[in-house]
Amino acid sequence: MTKSVAFGRKLQHTTPQDISLQSGPPAISIRNLGLSYGGHKVLKNINFEARAGKITALVGPSGCGKSSLLSVVNRLSDLQACKVEGEVFIAEDNILHSAVNVLKLRRRIGMVFQKPSPFPMSIRENLLFPLREYGVKGDQLEKTLEDNLRLVGLWDEVKTRLNDSALVLSGGQQQRLCFARCLSLNPKVLLLDEPCSALDPRSTQIIEALIWHLRESHTILMVTHNLAQARRLADDVAVCCLSDGVGSIVESGKTAQVFDFPAHPVTAEYLGFETAEVRSSD
């Protein structure tokens, strides 16, 4: 109940700087993407689409390059010594083109890292300083702070100690704080790298509900090791697997299709375990 109230509020307070939200989320289309770290090939022949306003889950074994793939979409890969080839289209633009304004690109794309990374400052400042850099001022700041902390179910836990260092929060709290920080900036695309990895079942529920509610207004690309979660949330699934030490997407499509009728034996093997588990627990 309280959740939907919070979401309602989130949708109401669209201010002029939120207008970009209303132009609708873009689709992401990845074509022939390859990535290597200093000659060591990590990804090759990546082809799939994350549909606009849908949740696409990216699943696959550890080390197959899922996080690396996400980092290409917001060009965070620029910071690494890695070589990227192929094309990534967001709406109509190939964002790997060197003329792309990376700052603007990243402002349309929110990212929650696998490893929570709150900044070494107070909980309040963690959210407020990026907002200020975006030009948000005055009362709007505090309001956005509270709204977004409520969204991720963190407000009641931290409202009395907003001025404490964010680094003393527990892993799960940090993860939600980072989620709130990312949402406060109103991105249209969300890259979520195992957003529930450090969360207890209750918080996981809140975050899953949140992701579900964000679906229409955001294009969401989510990495998860929790196949049951992928099944619950995702519209589409892309399965990433390692072959000869290089990751590639072996199968992608509608969630039900991929889970129930995997076309590829590798997918069947990877999903089989979890599917059996889910069935038995149902």
Added chain:
Amino acid sequence: MYRHKVDIKFVGLLRLLVMLAACIVLLIFGFLLTEAWPFLFSEHGGQLFTDAVWHPTTGQYNLVPVILGTLYTTIGAVSVAVPFALATAIFCQFYAPRWFGRLYTSVMEVLAGIPSVVYGFWGLVVLVPLVASWQGSGASLLTGILVLSLMILPTGTLLAIAALKQVPSEWIQGSYALGLSRWATIKNIALPASGHGMLNALLLQSTRAIGETMAVLMVCGNSTLFPFGLFEPVRTLSANIALEMAYAMEMHRAALYSSALVLMVMVFILLFLNQFQNRLESTANGKS
């Protein structure tokens, strides 16, 4: 906690070495104190601050101009070097291509290894005539400040770069991922997170500047008069000792040891400040 036997022996050895090092410092301090004693704790002691000038041959020992000379050169050199070190460190770490940063670091490492007498010689041959063509004799406070700042710049820059490198990359990446500009990231994350290391660098280089002797001696003019302007010659404590120790006798000698004590106290104050801010930092971290 369970301690292995080897551990205990190793810790014992470490303790011994630490005590030895501490003893050496104490011995130096004690030596200075005994040598300075006849001057410092006699009726002469007050002369350090009340005499008209520093003129040992006539028994006048005013150390104030020399202390001021030391302070002026040090503060001047640090204020010139800090903006350059900070700016280049930020540039190398955040704006320059990777290869440039690496190249620049190695150049700085080479510069940091050049003996001070070479800097002094360069100052004498190049800088002194240059300043002289502008104003004064050339051997002046300004020249000293310039040479000294050039000397502490390499290590200062290296330490600043190291401090920036220590900022966890998750914070930097996290900031970029939010769509924040480089400058916003530097200002809000990199600088505050590395402030402690920066301050450390500043204090260490200040101690170096205070103690520097040869280069300063070669370009400063070494007048013991009160320094009134940038273009006037000054003498620093360390230069004073180096210049006069060879022929100093009796009271003069003890007076020089007193000035060495003053120098040592100044260095100790800086080191203490450094310790103090380290302490502050660690308690702040413990709390947060």
